[in-house]
Amino acid sequence: MDGEVILLDAYASMFGMRLRIALAEKGVKYEYREENLPKKSPFLFQMNPIHKKVPVLIHNGKPICESLIALQYIDEVWHDKNPLLPSDPYKRAQARLWADFVDQKVHILGRKIWSAKGEEQEAAKKEFIEALKVLEGELGEKPYFGGEEFGYVDVALIPFYSWFHAYETCGNFKIGTQCPKFVAWAKRCMQRESVSKSLADPEKVYDFVLILKKHFGVE
Amino acid sequence: MAEEVKLFRTWSSGYALRIVWALKLKGIEYETIFEDLTNKSPSLLQYNPIHGKVPVLVHDGKPVCESLVILEYVDETWKHNPLLPQDPYEKSMARFWANFGDDKLMKSIWQLFIAREKDQDVAAVEALENLKLVEEQLKGKKFFHGETVGYLDLAFGWFADFVSILEEIMSLKLVDGERFPHLSSWIQHFIDAPVIRDCWPPRDKMIIKFQVMRENYLAAATPK
Numbered sequence: 041m042d043g044e045v046i047l048l049d050a051y052a053s054m055f056g057m058r059l060r061i062a063l064a065e066k067g068v069k070y071e072y073r074e075e076n077l078p079k080k081s082p083f084l085f086q087m088n089p090i091h092k093k094v095p096v097l098i099h100n101g102k103p104i105c106e107s108l109i110a111l112q113y114i115d116e117v118w119h120d121k122n123p124l125l126p127s128d129p130y131k132r133a134q135a136r137l138w139a140d141f142v143d144q145k146v147h148i149l150g151r152k153i154w155s156a157k158g159e160e161q162e163a164a165k166k167e168f169i170e171a172l173k174v175l176e177g178e179l180g181e182k183p184y185f186g187g188e189e190f191g192y193v194d195v196a197l198i199p200f201y202s203w204f205h206a207y208e209t210c211g212n213f214k215i216g217t218q219c220p221k222f223v224a225w226a227k228r229c230m231q232r233e234s235v236s237k238s239l240a241d242p243e244k245v246y247d248f249v250l251i252l253k254k255h256f257g258v259e
Numbered sequence: 260m261a262e263e264v265k266l267f268r269t270w271s272s273g274y275a276l277r278i279v280w281a282l283k284l285k286g287i288e289y290e291t292i293f294e295d296l297t298n299k300s301p302s303l304l305q306y307n308p309i310h311g312k313v314p315v316l317v318h319d320g321k322p323v324c325e326s327l328v329i330l331e332y333v334d335e336t337w338k339h340n341p342l343l344p345q346d347p348y349e350k351s352m353a354r355f356w357a358n359f360g361d362d363k364l365m366k367s368i369w370q371l372f373i374a375r376e377k378d379q380d381v382a383a384v385e386a387l388e389n390l391k392l393v394e395e396q397l398k399g400k401k402f403f404h405g406e407t408v409g410y411l412d413l414a415f416g417w418f419a420d421f422v423s424i425l426e427e428i429m430s431l432k433l434v435d436g437e438r439f440p441h442l443s444s445w446i447q448h449f450i451d452a453p454v455i456r457d458c459w460p461p462r463d464k465m466i467i468k469f470q471v472m473r474e475n476y477l478a479a480a481t482p483k
Binding site for chain 2: 104116
């Protein structure tokens, strides 16, 4: 029916969380395999030889890499339950653009917040808040980015909420007070079981960031 | 009711060419608005306020940005002559390789193109590694999806043109038939494919444009 589904992932990976949420939304049974990052297993190199990154969704032995690609794959294969992308082509295009915005801005700036220092870090903090405000603008008064229903952009973005504590601690600033609408949306998403069960504990995310900082030689 | 389709683009952009090809392959009538990126029109800034980039497709007043997103929009809106495979796994592979083309291949080719002579050997290593991966994808196939032109061919289309431009400007052979037989063969087939062959920007203009660009990069990189 569902076939054999394996998720090669890492607990703190916001990209892996996207797929955990989607699989839960669709009620798909799968085997979860944890990579012990930053060390990478031979199995990961075999499943994702080009990028060597998690997550990798493996369906009936066939690997799908890149979280947004795997997210669309999950939505297309298990299209009957809780569709994540809208059916209208224009709305789908907008959803893809906003998910791309999350990758280009929220992720990259977030990484700079924990890995950079001084002026570079300050600039990243400022741009990060600006990016969240752009997203708040796009959300408007809607409960979710797609409208009334939890969808693709919400899944793409909500995992970063579990990283806020790490960003705030490393960057010595507060995000919630500057972006209250964003936090309200995030808490709404957290009420869904698929989200609350899939998101990593913020303290554990921070511990992971400390491991990464050591690994990359960032103080 | 007649549909209104407009494409904002520049004359040379490989990203825009993807959309030109897609619309022509599907026989969609559209209007072209050429943009000068040093002097963007108010319309463009209205339709793409976040990035102000081209291409932008405007369908009945609604803008769609980012060429790969536009390609999927075109394919989903006008369903005849499909560009993407139907099977979800094959579709995922197409999206993966399109991203690879833009993120890894294009960057490494560009780094080689603007490298100073002493840095060219190092820059070539990554470019050649990426080319080998694309070569693998074309084994046993005329085009990326088989016998007919599709999404991935359009996504890699910029490459079919740019390779010969780079080779002429830099006087080097990057995609030689011995090392890359499938890629060479794909380039030949794609350049001359129906519809595709009618859309290439003028080669002499492209040579001049990229020659000037390269000289500017090299001049900026030279220590004073």
